[in-house]
Amino acid sequence: MASSSSLLSEDQFQCSICLDVFTEPVSTPCGHNFCMACISGYWDTTDLCQCPMCKQIFHLRPELKTNTAFRDVVEHFKTIRIRDTDTDESPAEAGEVSCDVCTGTKLKALKSCLECLTSFCETHLQPHQRVTGLKRHSLINPVENLEDRMCKKHDRLLELFCRTDQTCVCQFCNETDHKTHHTVPLVLECGERKAQLGKMERQIRQMIQERLEKVQEVKHSVELNKKDAEREKADSLQVFTALVHSIQRSQADFIEVVEEKQKAAENRADGLIKELEQEITELQRRSTELKQLSHTEDHLLLLQSFPSLCTPKHTKDWSEVSVHSDTCLGGLRRAVSQLEQTLHEELEREVRKLCDVELKTIQQWSVDVTLDPDTAHPFLILSMDRKQVRFGGTWQKLHDKINKLYHPERFVNNLSVLGKEGFSSGRFYYEVQVKGKAEWLLGVARESINRKDAINMSPVDGFWSVYMRGENIYEAYASPPVPLSLREKPQKVGVFVDYEEGLVSFYNVEARSHIYSFTGCTFTEKLFPCFNTCDEELGPNSAPFVICPVNHAD
Incomplete structure (x- = not known):
């Protein structure tokens, strides 16, 4: 079958200047047609205003306006040309929707009509594009089983959606079974x-x-x-x-x-x-x-x-003369003993080097820790900048508008205070000066710890901490406590936490040495820095905890 545009020649719709199909066609007084931009540009480049086709001269430059009727014809031609180019008149293949009207070889359907419940190829679709009554039909991309779009009970098109029953219904369903239901047009839904x-x-x-x-x-x-x-x-x-x-x-x-x-x-x-x-x-x-x-x-x-x-x-007298050496009489033992001492010194030196590298690495996760006054035991005194806390020895009066003594977050049996910010992921590190204190406990605590009763500050109770008392007695508060042997008394302690790794480590910052690590921990809630100043049972203990800025150049 000849294409729709076969009776039309492209030459009839071609501008003689740009040699392309007209864009915004205009007509000169002599009756020739050009693109608006083409003829305007042509006249702008010459002092003589004349028609490029017939050479008729215009003493006054004509005022050109788009020929709307001719423009519509040109646009229709363009549409037909594009459609003819895209039209697939090949037979429908497996998986493609075929035309319901074609006899013999079924061509590939171009559209499906929801009113006719029929799929049409390009040729058989032309009446829907030409006949006024058919133009009002709803056309969609070709689909199989158009009968599924009909109500099985009333044999009418499913054009409504019942929100009550969450199903598609026809107009008869809406007037009967779904009369009291909330129905809306399919397009709205x-x-x-x-x-x-x-x-x-x-x-x-x-x-x-x-x-x-x-x-x-x-x-x-x-x-x-x-x-x-x-x-x-x-x-x-x-x-x-x-x-x-x-x-x-x-x-x-x-x-x-x-x-x-x-x-x-x-x-x-x-x-x-x-x-x-x-x-x-x-x-x-x-x-x-x-x-x-x-x-x-x-x-x-x-x-x-x-x-x-x-x-x-x-x-x-040769009876007492003998020849022997002491190489086998303790020589090897002495050599091994000397080696043991050398290795210990070498190990200690290398461990100190590694710890220094380790500290420099973890210090990149330093955080700004401030103290939370709402958690502080009434015996504790906090500095104005919330960076220091010390044991006061007397019950502090709370001058708040409301009595916060029994604030749900406040410690009332442990001489503790928490950091303001908690951490539920990642890594964090902070440093605390403990110089001058006779007794202290330092570490991290989970958010849900018991703050009202006396408890052991161990991982079982939600604490991961290191404890110091006296001159040189240190313990990791595990279950049971682990005695620690430290060569140097810490003046500043670094605390590092890797939440996902389940790691809490303590360091002697100035000695660049490792104190203790809790490993294999399982954290399921926020962790807060925790500071327990302890009392003065072992002697004067008024020196404060001081949260120090981390010196990354150490």
Whole structure:
């Protein structure tokens, strides 16, 4: 079948200036048509106003206006040309909707009519585009099973939606079974559903974006972990290499000492052997002389030589002489003991180096901690800037508009105060000066801790803390408490928490050493910095806790 535009020639709708289909066509007084922009541009470039086609000269430049009727014809031609270009007159393939009107080979349907309940190919659809009555029909993209859009009970088109029963109904259903229900046109319900879908789609896009960001965060964490692992491997290689070198040096020194002792023993033995051989030679000579004299027949010679031969020359008493070395008598034990001391010193030096690197790393997660006065025991005195707290010894009067003594967040049995901000993820670090205190307890606490009763401040009760009392008694408040042996008394304590890792670590900041770590913890709620000043039972204890700014250059 010939296309709809086959009777129309493109030359009839072509501007002679741009050689393309007219855009905003205008007509000159001589009757020729041009694009508005083309003829205006042509006249702007010449002093003579004339028609490009017939060369008729206009003494006054005509006032041009769009030929609306001709423009509509041109636009219709463009539409037909585009449709003819896009029209697929090929037979319907598997999975495609076929035309219900075609006989013989079924062509691919272009539209489906909701009133006719029929799908049409491009050719059979033309009446719906031409006939006035059919133009009012609702056309949609081709779909299968149009009968599913009919009410099974009344054989009428489903054009309403019952919000009460959440189902599609026809007009008869609305007047009978659903008469008292809330029904709306399908288009209205679809509009609201599309709005909901749009909202859901935006939420899903947001969720996708959040997960993409989380993917990048995880990848970044993997990269950081990889770098940390490489750094730890390098540090471990340095430490163990230093230890191996120490062992090798100790082994070499021990072997050198053993060899020197062995050489000295050999030299002494050589001297003794020479001395013994000389005495043996002398004794052999005397033995020969005695033997000869005992067989002589010269009586006078025997009597004259006897006195000198019977008085032996001085010989050494060799019964107490021995050759030995002390290499096997404690030498190895002493070497191993010395090695143990050397390794301990080497380990201590390397651990201090690693701890220094570790502190510098975790200090990047330092946070600004301030004290929460609503949690402070009435015996405690807080500074104006909420950076210091000390044991006051007397019950503090609360001058609030309301009595906050029994504030639900306040400690009334433990001499404690919490930080203002809590943390429920990630890592955080802060430093506290404990200088001058005779007794203190420091750490972190979960949000739901019991603040009214006397409890053990251990992980079982929601505390992860280190305790100090007296001159040099330190404990990690685990269950049971773990005694700590510290070489140096901390003046400033650093507290580090890795929420996801379940880690709480304490450091002697000035000594750059590790104090203790709680590992394998499981956190399910917010953690708050916790400060227990303790009382003065062990002596004066008025020195305050001071929350210090972290010096990243340490």
